[in-house]
Amino acid sequence: MDWITQLLTAGLSAGTPLLFATLGGILIERSGVIQLGAEGLMLMGAVTAALVYLWTPNLVLTVAAVLVVGAVLGLLHAFLTVSLRANQIVSGLAMTLFGSGLSATLGQSVAGAPLVGSAPIVNLAFFDSLPVVGPVLAHLDIFTWLSFLLVVAMGLLFTRTVIGLRLKAVGDNPGTADVMGISVTFYRYACVMAGSALMALGGADLLLVYSPTWIQGMTAGRGWIAVALIIFSQWSPLRALIGTLFFGLLDTVGFRIQLAGSPVPPYFLKMIPYVVTILVLILVGWRSRHRPSSAPRALGLPYLREQRL
Amino acid sequence: MRLFRSSFTFEIDASGKSAPWWTTLVSVALALVVSSFLILVSGADPGAVWVKMFQGAFGSWFGLTETLLKTIPLLLCGLGVAIAYKIAVWNIGAEGQLLAGAIAATGITIYFPHLPADVALPLMLVAGLAAGGVWGLLTALPKVFFQVNELITSLMLNYVAFLGLQFLVFGPWRDPKGLNFPGSPVFPPAETIPPLWDHSRLHWGLILALVLVGIYAVAVNMTRWGYEIRLIGANPEAALHAGIRIRRHILGVLFISGALAGLAGMMEVSGVTHRLMDSVSPGYGYTAIIVAWIARLNPLGLILSAFLFAGLIVGGFNVQTLGIPPSIASMIQGAILFFVIGSSLVGKIKIRRTTPGTGA
Secondary structure, X not given: OOHHHHHHHHHHHHHHHHHXXXXXXXXXXXXXXXXXXXXXXXXXHHHHHHHHHHHOOOHHHHHXXXXXHHHHHHHHHHHHXXXXXOOHHHHHHHHHHHHHHHHHHHHHHHOOOEOXXXXXXXXXXXXXXXXXXXXXXXXXXXXXXXXXXXXXXXXXXXXXXXXXHHHHHHHHOXXXXXXXXXXXXXHHHHHHHHHHHHHHXXXXXXXXXXXXXXXXXXXXXXXXXXXXXXXXXXXXXXXXXXXXXXXXXXXXXXXXXXXXXXXXXXXXXXXXXXXXXXXXXXXXXXXOOOOOOOOOOOOOOOOOHHHOO | OOOOOOEEEXXXXXXXXXXXXXXXXXXXXXXXXXXXXXXXXXXXXXXHHHHHHHHHHHOOHHHHHHHHHHHHHHHHHHHHHHHHHHOOOOOOOHHHHHHHHHHHHHHHHHHOOOOOHHHHHHHHHHHHHHHHHHXXXXXXXXXXXXXXXXXXXXXXXXHHHHHHHHHHHHOOOOOOXXXXXXXXXXXXXHHOOOEOOOOOOOEOHHHHHHHHHHHHHHXXXXXXXXXXXXXXXXXXXXXXXXXXXXXXXXXXXXXXHHHHHHHHHHHHHHHHHOOOEOOOOOOHHHHHHHHHHHOOOXXXXXXXXXXXXXXXHHHHHHHHHHOOOOOHHHHHHHHHHHHHHHHOOHHHEEEEEEOOOOOO
16 A cells, blocks of 8 residues: 555544544534534443443444434433523533543443454455555445445435425524424434434544544544534535545644654644644635525524524 | 313423522532432442542541632633623633643743742733733634634634643653653742642632632623623624624633633642643633533632532542542533533423413
């Protein structure tokens, strides 16, 4: 493998956890709810994966457990924000704090224990003949393919299905959606639960593929980068793929420079993703300064039928 | 056949009054019940954990002064966070602003080690305030000029500040006599905040923090400036039409918010650790978010909740002897926050009696 292939492979495996979390966030925000708990959900997903996989090395069971944990925590967020109409930002922050604390407590027994051979590689030999991207696509792990599939599925959902249109209506104008007989509560609960499960899956992917050892706080802000990527991708699944690949590459490049023995202290290389996140958001804000925002119009606003807006 | 003559309906009235104060106590209690269950699941005895926590935080004179000592940064950061929330800016970057203040104050001791106390301490104070304030501005500027979400910026800057701190204590500022310990040299006595009484770790910062809470109460509730920032927080549209300079206010408030956290950082290095270490803050900036929220930004409430959460941190360290990580404290914090936001709806729920036949 030449270095471009290596870089792309590493960038993809660093970007996939972000992609799952970003897609989950897009799904939730499209329905009009903000979920800032991505960091806590990713940690809970990672620790669940570590606990289940070390107990019984069954990948299907592990993923199922991770999705259930994510959905249950999502249910909590949905109950607080949709039914009780609590502040969505605070509920998300609580999710992050609760998730990081609980994951550290639960994961104590498996901290530092390595997981071996956890994510199977899908070998597709016929891709090998393609230049540059061929060798990358030929040996991807199953989670990366799943994330690609999700990008396509969500793109189709939003643009080609009735369910997707209803979902966007709920996020843009819940009052009108309600009049049309669409249950705002049902769609928001479903999206928050499914999206939170995807965020947890992102954490599980980080653990099972990217760095197969549970360490307390191992997401290191990736959940927040995913929240930034939702805005960067302008709530579009395809742009989320591009954005996460970009951040995956950033992660990888910093690490490579460090390995190559560069004179730049590693601390500054590790700052790159965080600083670039801010710069990218500034760029997005500057470019869309004269355009109406593409954010769902009812984002962050609780819906109350008696106060239909 | 109906079993009851009348039935009850629950309604949510969004215009209802805010929840009474005791709901906060109830939700803290419920959060502790849920936490007990989670502790049980993780394989420990909840009763023993609570006893150990309480003893550690409030059960001895030493524990109590340690709790008061940790109240200082929580109160200052909580105050900073609260003032930003008044203007509806979600500053979750108190952690980074605290670290920036700690770094700047340490910079004074590194580059001017021989200053007399009455020059050094004010200089460190100003350095801490300025560094924290500038770190806060780094969040405010993208928000004001490019509509960048402040939650993300302020959080990203926390990581940047922490990596900067690591660079300094592992690199250029590392104590050459420290046997590879990742920390700066110990400050000269003239550059440390004196204790409140001899042989105590509790320092004068506590008094200053309490004074600042008083200033906050007056400034926010009784001045024109306070009125304007509250108006921006409650209704930016109205504030805009009233001719209030929103951008300038947001920049000013975030500078103050960051400066308060920076002050907390200066006090931690100069009053407690007497050196810069990479473990200078066990997440004070994050806990401060809950401190401010649970206090509902009320000055007296801030003091109380800062004290309680300081106890939770001190107690959290004390349960390590039971083989439980101190991060259990942040799990409990999250649980408390969940219940508190859930309970804030109590004041909005109306229980109405409907009697059959009246058509209600």
